[in-house]
Amino acid sequence: MAKHRQQGFRNGDPNTLLVPKDSSGLRCGLDEEVKSYKYLFFFDLTECLAASTPFTGCSTKQVCVESCPNATFYYETRSNNFQALPYCNYKVRTTAYDENECPKWFLPSTSLLNRCVSNVVDRKDNQWKLPFVQTDEIYRFNQNLNPVRMWLNLAVHNGVTIVKDDENIHKANTVCSPKNLPTSGSCSSVTCSFIGIKNDAYYSYLQGINIFGFFWLAFFVSAFGQMTLAQVFAQWYWTRPKRDLPFFALTAAIYRTIRYHLGTLAFGSLIIAICRMIRVMLEYVDKKLKKYDNAFTRAILCCLKCFFWCLEKFLKFINKNAYIMCAIHGKNFCASAKDAFTLLLNNIVRVFVLDKVTDFLFFLSKLLVTFGVGAIAYVFFVTDYISFVDNSEIQYGLAPVVAIMIATYLIATLFFNVYSMAVDTLFLCFLEDSEKNNGKDRPYYMSRNLMRILGKRNKPVKTD
Template sequence: MPKNNRINDTNQTKGNFGDAFTYDPKFNGPTDKRSCTDIFFLIIFIAFISGWIVIAFIGYSNGNPEKLIYPTDSYGDICGRGQYHDRPYLFFFNLLKCAKNLNHKIFDRCDTPQVCVSQCPTQTFSLYQLNRLDERYKSLIICKYNITATNENFKQLINDDKCAGIYFKSEPFAGRCIPSLLTMSGQILTDEMTSGGNLMDNTNTAIDLKKIKDTNQAIVLLLNAQQVGYKIIQDLRQTFSWIIIGFGLAMLISFLWIVCMQWFAHLMIWFSILAVIVLNSCGLYYAVNRYTTLSSETTAEPLVNVSSKKSVNYDFRKSMDNNLDSYLANRDTWFAFSIICAIVLFILILVLLFLRKRIKLAIALIVEASRAVSCVKSSLFFPVIPYLMQLIVISYWATVAILIASSARPQYKNLKTGQDCHPNLILDSDPQSCVFIQYFESNVIFAAHLYNLFGLLWGLFFVIGVGQVSLAGAFASYYWVFKKPQGVPFFAVFGGLYRCFRYHTGSVALGSLLIATIRFIRIIIEYINEKCKKYADNCFVKVVMCCCRCWFWLLEIFMKYINKNAYIMIAVYGNGFCTSAKDGFLLILRNATRATVLDKVTDLLLIIGKLTVTSSMAILSFYAFSHKLEFLDIPTLNYYWVPIVVITFGTYLIASSFFSVYSMAVDTLFLCFLEDCERNDGSHEKPYYMSKNLMKVLGKKKK
């Protein structure tokens, strides 16, 4: 901290938590005499961004996003492109071998030949039990490229996996042939090319419905995603205009809420607390009631009567479509809702019982923050800039991730020897034996993905840091003037933004680097934890991973707290990150009793305000889209909760953007208040900068 901000006199206090701030007649808020801070980390940040751009260029030069969109056959060729432009669909010789893909990319590593076809099979039948390939089958049989099946060789071709032996009546989805309407006799699938015979596999065993369901779990996931995704997109299209209206209304309510906070802060905060308690109580009652009701209901009967031998048509795709509404008919869902509502309600009641006095102090601080926001009105619209910057960072990350993933090289394997090969270099007499296995992601590509992920984290936290430093400078300018609001600079927010970019970009880069590193380590730990669950699922590993996850989670929370205080001190004094973090942390420690609880209670009250606005919009949208408001012309939807979820989530983000200004205002004013108490004593020579209302609530008096 600059030397002129601390004066050595006999009244200076010194202890375990550093020297207290002392009176300085020259200090009147954010200093104008600044210099660039933490330039080394600014250089590192620029170098990292340059490397990120290079990776994006390499991915753009070598990548082909079509690999991620369109299906690829066993030779690495994209169906519907190039020489196979007239064959847009991917056919699997034996879908029963695709079950292991449940934990991998669906269909990418299916151990069965895959070829591009112009049309999916229109009938369900098997070739394994045939002795003669008559004319009916010659037009239906599907083989590898440049192979023709005849009556003499079709048996050998099927055994060598050069022609498919089992065919399911299919429909194309995402460029792949997926089973659709299947004929059944009881639980056994029927061969439609015979007179009601059973569908047989290569071991002369009848294929039943349970087998195809159990062995094709990947298909189940794909079908669920397809059906649900299609219906969700359809609902979003139908309600797009209503969603926009909902977002506009959410913005209006959030803005009015912030404006009303300037005059009715006490009333609105207590109303928010009461509203959240009432809503949680109602939610808890409804969830418990639904859980009790569903527990008493009997289970549904099976879709297919096992004992019945009557031939029926079974819609495989429809049976695999787990309607998301069914989750609301699951008692476990309501049990989870009950637990969540009970925990939230319990915490709120404890806060009211044991922190009543702290709540009053927190409300006074929020009232002061309301006055600061009313003086610096541009702060209400400033969050739009950081959010747009975050949107740019996320879009860039997603684009680079797609380009990197599509840069993977195809890996081929010889079916006879099991060795890696290349179709253009194979010396085997049968060129069909060298087949495509997967797109192989080398260590370079994996490292590029990690680099891109770290870039996303660093970029997002950097943007957040810039916004915090800018707002802190504006609200510090408000606090450290005697004549409010006349003495507050007109462009306080943009003045803080200018100082941040002009002098302290390196400090923000350092602070965001620390948080990004911790978050990156947490992601790696989560990845390792998932691997441990799969390969080393034992108690000792679980305990170690749980401790690591908990410790780094706490570390991230602590560092975010340190960062915010450091950014406030940077905005006021213009020092480097480490010096500012130390001074801010020691200032908090010297006032730990007052600061710790009050700061967290204030954050809780702001969160309750956000929840009140969000809950209001959620209830309003529920009544609108469930057709309880008959005067609104709402279209009939597949899932009425889709626009409700979108509007609720969007409302929370919009409310967060407004309340984030309040949060930063409260934190800045609180640190300034603590420093004001150390610098001044309320006398004529050392008057307080705090307002009369804040002075009264906190027990301070002018001498």
């Protein structure tokens, strides 16, 4: 396959991919039948917006033309449809307009890679209410009215009563409402001019509130998952014997979190959301001040961004351990954060070693899973080792491989986050167990395997 690809690259014609083709497969500007027609015209460009277009192609008729249209056309409002003949199918271009073989409408277009694309851009907030339209017919009527105004002035001068004679006269560039147009009137030559978007001053504040709400909600959902997992792992640690662990431990943890700990999660996620919002504001200020090129302000902003980045990391670490202590004892957020911080501070060396070692191992595991799945995908999509897999229609074999590897890494990150929460919960439970129990008259709650790993054991109590 690699040999065929090299020959295709050496002997192939790039025009096959770059030059547009019409519905009959003729290459515009290259094949003899359409030698003088270099541009591809779409009968109805809106059909190319369908979701199936990337897989089945655009379903509308496509023909090669000499030039893209530079005027607006709609067949129901045009008495003279010869304007559309250059854009019809080849067999009717020299005869008469046929609505089955010719486009029913088109707009002024521009050439994009030799493909005619409409250059009329519809903005989101422009709701097509015909603002600020100008019609040639009304404008000419207004100009022809000038001689009549002389007689109106004479009539007013002579005392003739005039009652709203000009209420239905429309001037060019005025706001045109469809309610004011006569039912038999024609709007075939109206044009729409985009004036602008009016944004009120409070829109910026509402957008800021939306961003803050998004951060708060995202951190709240993450905290909900951490609290639920912490309750499951803590319940497993503190249950003795382990066979008494309930079957629906995860469901019970979700119920307890919703009933008792939503306030704790909301408060903890609010703190991180405020810190993240400050970081976003600093990025916005930094972007605005770049045009002044002041070294002093850049240094201050760099220090502030670094400080709040470190603060956010620290708050996430404290919140995570506060949720674990809350899952163990059921206290509020502040009390749980205080207990967790005190417990971790007393075992700072253990915390540092465990955190860095587990992070490194989880990172290697994610890379192992990602590259393993990537290797399997490479065998399927790039090589010819799998006989029952047909790769002839795949143009770029590495593209699906890279996409699969990215998706695999993201999914592996989600799974290993659960393992990370399990390690942190069990480690904090171990520290709490070591603080309260001594393995003699107060036996440890940890399992035998965990005792063996950590070098702990319950010693029998001597009785007199």
